[in-house]
Amino acid sequence: MKRSIHFRWLLVFTLCVSMFLVLPVVMSIMAGLTKNYFVGLSSGLTLDWVIKVWSEYHRSIVLSVGIALACLMCTLLLGIPAAYVLFKRSNAWTRTAEELLMMPVALPGIATALALITMYGAVGEFRSHWSFILVGHVLFTLPFMVRSVLAVMHSIELNILEEGARSLGASFRQRFFQVVLPNCAPGILAGSLMVLTLSMGEFNMTLLLHTPFTQTLPVGLADAYASLRIEVASAYTVIFFFILIPLLVAMQASKRLTQSKTN
Amino acid sequence: MPTNAPNESRNSGAHISLRQCSKSYRANRVLQPLDLDIRAGETLVLLGPSGCGKTTTLRIIAGLDTPDAGGAVLFDGQNVTAVPIERRNVGMVFQSYALFPNMNVGDNVKYGLRVRGYAPAEAHSRAQQMLAMMRIEELASRRIDQLSGGQRQRVALARALAPQPRVLLLDEPLAALDARLRDTLRVEIDRLLRSLGITAIYVTHDQSEAMALGDRIAVMEKGVVAQIGTPEDIYFRPSNAFVSDFVGTMNTILHNGARYLFRPEDIELVDRSSAQFSGTVVQRQFLGDHVQLAIAIDGNQEQRPVTARADSRTAPPLNASVGLTLRPSH
Numbered sequence A: 001m002k003r004s005i006h007f008r009w010l011l012v013f014t015l016c017v018s019m020f021l022v023l024p025v026v027m028s029i030m031a032g033l034t035k036n037y038f039v040g041l042s043s044g045l046t047l048d049w050v051i052k053v054w055s056e057y058h059r060s061i062v063l064s065v066g067i068a069l070a071c072l073m074c075t076l077l078l079g080i081p082a083a084y085v086l087f088k089r090s091n092a093w094t095r096t097a098e099e100l101l102m103m104p105v106a107l108p109g110i111a112t113a114l115a116l117i118t119m120y121g122a123v124g125e126f127r128s129h130w131s132f133i134l135v136g137h138v139l140f141t142l143p144f145m146v147r148s149v150l151a152v153m154h155s156i157e158l159n160i161l162e163e164g165a166r167s168l169g170a171s172f173r174q175r176f177f178q179v180v181l182p183n184c185a186p187g188i189l190a191g192s193l194m195v196l197t198l199s200m201g202e203f204n205m206t207l208l209l210h211t212p213f214t215q216t217l218p219v220g221l222a223d224a225y226a227s228l229r230i231e232v233a234s235a236y237t238v239i240f241f242f243i244l245i246p247l248l249v250a251m252q253a254s255k256r257l258t259q260s261k262t263n
Numbered sequence B: 001m002p003t004n005a006p007n008e009s010r011n012s013g014a015h016i017s018l019r020q021c022s023k024s025y026r027a028n029r030v031l032q033p034l035d036l037d038i039r040a041g042e043t044l045v046l047l048g049p050s051g052c053g054k055t056t057t058l059r060i061i062a063g064l065d066t067p068d069a070g071g072a073v074l075f076d077g078q079n080v081t082a083v084p085i086e087r088r089n090v091g092m093v094f095q096s097y098a099l100f101p102n103m104n105v106g107d108n109v110k111y112g113l114r115v116r117g118y119a120p121a122e123a124h125s126r127a128q129q130m131l132a133m134m135r136i137e138e139l140a141s142r143r144i145d146q147l148s149g150g151q152r153q154r155v156a157l158a159r160a161l162a163p164q165p166r167v168l169l170l171d172e173p174l175a176a177l178d179a180r181l182r183d184t185l186r187v188e189i190d191r192l193l194r195s196l197g198i199t200a201i202y203v204t205h206d207q208s209e210a211m212a213l214g215d216r217i218a219v220m221e222k223g224v225v226a227q228i229g230t231p232e233d234i235y236f237r238p239s240n241a242f243v244s245d246f247v248g249t250m251n252t253i254l255h256n257g258a259r260y261l262f263r264p265e266d267i268e269l270v271d272r273s274s275a276q277f278s279g280t281v282v283q284r285q286f287l288g289d290h291v292q293l294a295i296a297i298d299g300n301q302e303q304r305p306v307t308a309r310a311d312s313r314t315a316p317p318l319n320a321s322v323g324l325t326l327r328p329s330h
Helices: A002-033 A048-088 A092-101 A109-120 A130-155 A158-167 A172-201 A204-209 A217-227 A230-262 B054-062 B105-114 B120-133 B149-161 B179-196 B207-213 B231-236 B241-246
Strands: B016-025 B028-038 B043-047 B072-075 B090-093 B167-171 B199-204 B216-221 B224-229 B251-255 B258-262 B267-270 B277-286 B291-297 B306-310 B321-326
Touching: A002 A048, A002 A230, A048 A092, A048 A130, A048 A158, A048 A172, A048 A217, A048 A230, A092 A130, A109 A130, A109 A204, A130 A172, A130 A204, A158 A172, A158 B090, A172 A217, A172 A230, A204 A217, A217 A230, B016 B054, B028 B054, B028 B224, B043 B054, B043 B207, B054 B090, B054 B167, B054 B199, B090 B149, B105 B120, B105 B149, B120 B149, B149 B179, B167 B179, B179 B207, B199 B207, B207 B231, B216 B231, B216 B241, B224 B231, B224 B241, B251 B306, B267 B306, B291 B321
Parallel strands: B043 B199, B043 B216, B090 B167, B167 B199
Antiparallel strands: B016 B028, B016 B072, B216 B224, B251 B258, B267 B321, B277 B291, B277 B321, B291 B306
C-alpha cells in the first residue's frame, strides 16, 4: 500500500515533467497546422503553411540534408580509421589525440566558427561555398563517430578477434573488411545516426558559418521565427520534426541492438 | 572412443626451435633468454603461474610477438623470426575462443580456407570434415552467440585445424569452462592431438591438465624454464622446490638429521607400533573419493604438517594419533 502511494506520486511527477517538455512541441506543431494561430483550432486545420515553407525554404532543407549526408561520409572515412588507430595504438600520444578530438565538442560552437572564419574566411570561394559549413560540422560530429566505434571495438575485444583472423592467415585487408568492419557495424550505425542528427540540427556554428546562399534548415527556422508569421515558423518546425524523428527512433533501436549484441 | 580424424598426414608437424628468445617491455624483462626445442609431432605443455612468461613464449612461437634482438624462432630449421603469424601456418586456440560473431559456425571454420583462396565447394567439404571430427556437424548453421562455452571451444579447434597447420597453439583453452566440461574437453583434445600427430604447444596453469596432455612439460617461473621433462620426470624428480610444489603437494620431514621428501600418496597409515613416524591429525577434509589429512609429525623440525590421503571409509578422525610409513620410493 505504502509502495503504491509512492508509485502514484512518482507517476504524477513524471507526467508533469513530461507535459512540461512535450506541450510546447505539441503547441508548435499545432500552430503550424492551424489556419490562424491567434484564433485557435476553431479556425480549422490546413497544410498551406507547410506548403508555403517548402516553396520558400526547400533549398535550405535540401542543403541541410545534403550537408548531413556529406558530413556522414566524411566522418565515416575519417572516423573509422581514426578509431581503429586509437584502439590499436593505445599510448600517451593517442590518448592525447583522443582528448584533442573532443575539443570542438567542449568549445562553444561560436568559438570554433570564429576560428574557422578567421583562418579560412578569405580563402577564395571557400567562404561562400557550402563545404565551409561542412568543415564545421565534421569537426563537431567526428568525435561522436570515433567514440561510438571505439566503444564497440573495446566491448567486442577486437584485438583478440583480429589475432584469431591473423592466425588463420588473413592479411590486413582481409581482416579489416571481413572481421573488423562487420563486427563494428553496431557502433558505426549508432555513430552514423548520431552524426546525421547532430549535423541536421546544428545551429550554433552554422549561424556564423552560413551565407545567404548557404542557409541550412535550423538557420532558416530561426530566420522564419524572427521575420515571418508564427504559423510559417511552426510549419517549418513540423518539417524539421518529420526529418529528425525517424533518425532518433532509428538511433534508439540501434542502441538496443548494440546492447543485445554485447551482452 | 573411436577416432573420427580424417586422413591427415601423420607427423605433419614442424620441429620448432627457440634460440635465445627473450622479451622485454621497456625495462621489464618478462622472458629471460630461452632455448627450447619442440620435436615434430610432440605436445609440449608450458606450465606455470600467471606472469611466468608462458603466454609470452607461446606468442613468440605464434608470431604475435617478436623476441628481443638476438632471439630466433625456427620451424624445421628455417628462420621464421621475421615472418608474421599470417604466413607461419599455425593454428591457434584462444581462452576467449576469438570466434567471429558476424559469421555462423560453418563460416568461422571455413574462414582460414577462404582467405587462402580455396574453392567454396572444397572449403565446404573440408569444414564439414572438421565439424564431424569435433562431433558438432549439427551446429554448422548456428550463430556464435547461440553456443555454449564447450561448443565454442570445439568450433575454435575445428577452425584452427581446418587449414592443416603445422603447429597448433593452445592458450589456456579450457580455463573459461566449468570443471566437468573441462575434463570432457581435455580427453577430446588429448585424443585429437594424438591422432593428428601435429606439433602442439599448450599453455596452462593447471597441473592436472599439463600432466594429462603433455608429452613433455616445461615448468616456468619468473620468465625462466625451471624444468623440462616428461610428466613423470616433473612429478617424481622435480628439480627444485618450486617445481615440486607447483605440480602437487610435496611433504618434508626433518627427523634425526635426515630429510625426507615425499608426495601425499607415498604415505601409508599404519599401526603406531610398527610405524616409521607418529603424529596427530590436525586437519581433516572429506573430499568424497578420499579424505585429505594434515598430520603434525612428532619430533619433526619442519613446522609444516604433512599432507596425507586416506580412504574415505576408514580415515582416522580429527585429533587421532596415527602412525605412518613412507612407501619405498620409486
